[in-house]
Amino acid sequence: MLYLHIVIIFLCVTVFIVLALQGLYLFIFAIAGWLVKEKKYATAKDIGSFVIYIPSYKEDSVIVETAKAALNINYPTHKFHIVVIADSLQDATLKTLSTLPIQVVKVDFEKSTKAKALNVALQQTQLVYDYALILDADNVCDSHALYKLNDVLSANFLVVQGQRLAKNTNTSFALLDAISEGINNHIFRKGHTALGLSAAIIGSGVALNFSLFKSIMPQITAIGGFDKEMELQLLRKRIRFGYAQQALIYDEKITQQAHFESQRRRWLSAQLHYMQRYFLDGFVQLFKGNFDFFDKVIQTLLLPRILIIGIMPIMALLSIAIPTGLSPVYWFVLWLITYFSIFIAIPKSYLNKQLLNAIFSLPVAFLSMFKLFFKLKGANKTFIHTPHGETNNQKTI
Numbered sequence: 453m454l455y456l457h458i459v460i461i462f463l464c465v466t467v468f469i470v471l472a473l474q475g476l477y478l479f480i481f482a483i484a485g486w487l488v489k490e491k492k493y494a495t496a497k498d499i500g501s502f503v504i505y506i507p508s509y510k511e512d513s514v515i516v517e518t519a520k521a522a523l524n525i526n527y528p529t530h531k532f533h534i535v536v537i538a539d540s541l542q543d544a545t546l547k548t549l550s551t552l553p554i555q556v557v558k559v560d561f562e563k564s565t566k567a568k569a570l571n572v573a574l575q576q577t578q579l580v581y582d583y584a585l586i587l588d589a590d591n592v593c594d595s596h597a598l599y600k601l602n603d604v605l606s607a608n609f610l611v612v613q614g615q616r617l618a619k620n621t622n623t624s625f626a627l628l629d630a631i632s633e634g635i636n637n638h639i640f641r642k643g644h645t646a647l648g649l650s651a652a653i654i655g656s657g658v659a660l661n662f663s664l665f666k667s668i669m670p671q672i673t674a675i676g677g678f679d680k681e682m683e684l685q686l687l688r689k690r691i692r693f694g695y696a697q698q699a700l701i702y703d704e705k706i707t708q709q710a711h712f713e714s715q716r717r718r719w720l721s722a723q724l725h726y727m728q729r730y731f732l733d734g735f736v737q738l739f740k741g742n743f744d745f746f747d748k749v750i751q752t753l754l755l756p757r758i759l760i761i762g763i764m765p766i767m768a769l770l771s772i773a774i775p776t777g778l779s780p781v782y783w784f785v786l787w788l789i790t791y792f793s794i795f796i797a798i799p800k801s802y803l804n805k806q807l808l809n810a811i812f813s814l815p816v817a818f819l820s821m822f823k824l825f826f827k828l829k830g831a832n833k834t835f836i837h838t839p840h841g842e843t844n845n846q847k848t849i
């Protein structure tokens with residue numbers, strides 16, 4: 453019994469340290485994003501040219517409307533070119549796309565990946581542009597998004613992430629996904645840039661110097677999480693990422709539990725893969741003064757917030773019932789700090805009745821995420837597609 457007691461205390465203290473470090477990380481950047489005002493960028497003197505890549509894998513239900521929306525962006529028409537990368541699209545969809553003033557690049561892979569699709573499109577891009585913008589097949593840009601991206605890119609940034617916002621919050625999972633996106637924007641973009649670090653990039657709504665994009669993409673071979681591989685490789689080269697908070701890109705959120713689990717499984721698998729691949733190098737780069745790269749590696753160690761939200765109260769309450777080696781006060785203080793950090797990072801637009809609905813959905817989301825840790829084997833070796841534009845029978849909120 454004594455040995456069992458020692459083991460329990462050791463495990464509990466270890467869990468506390470891990471959660472405390474993550475809570476501290478969230479707290480620092482949440483406070484920074486809250487206290488520091490949004491950085492304003494001067495209007496660029498020159499209007500840069502953009503090539504907009506829209507990979508589309510079996511996205512027949514949304515890609516035509518996405519392409520039409522991209523054509524309506526408020527920017528000089530001779531300064532942007534749209535490329536839809538058609539992977540496994542239906543003939544009717546291809547026929548409709550061919551009527552639009554865009555370039556359609558058909559691709560056919562035995563195993564499809566976003567990186568492969570982008571590389572083929574790059575090879576078929578004949579002209580030279582100032583910047584490349586990547587969008588998902590469901591993304592819709594705000595009318596002034598290219599102007600805002602151009603302003604930040606002109607401020608000596610080679611890579612700039614726009615602000616992704618939710619197009620829909622029609623189900624509990626869509627709402628949770630939307631709130632999560634907003635928290636990420638606050639902590640990993642606004643909070644990071646406020647403290648002089650690079651903003652985190654995502655697989656869409658990110659713009660890069662075209663020459664840089666053309667040079668880095670052939671090196672990207674990821675099946676899942678191509679943006680993470682690109683992010684780490686660029687940060688290793690000490691290339692800083694900016695954040696265009698006013699460049700709004702609307703993204704369709706997951707509406708069904710099955711799709712939520714599929715998407716998160718892909719993300720978790722990629723996170724684990726890059727943690728294993730770059731963990732030691734992260735500390736090597738830290739000693740070389742590359743804080744951006746080290747910070748990105750640290751992010752691969754962070755548990756998903758939905759798990760932290762669920763684990764915190766469980767551990768705090770367990771500390772009352774069983775000896776954990778630490779006073780329950782420590783657990784409750786950590787619980788409070790972590791929840792406070794997450795709460796202040798939630799966009800103000802969600803601080804309403806909708807937030808209460810999201811809270812009621814957390815237990816289901818927590819269990820879904822917990823199950824995924826037992827389903828990660830092989831996930832990073834297979835392309836996992838998340839469909840968009842599908843109807844569902846879930847209760848709306």
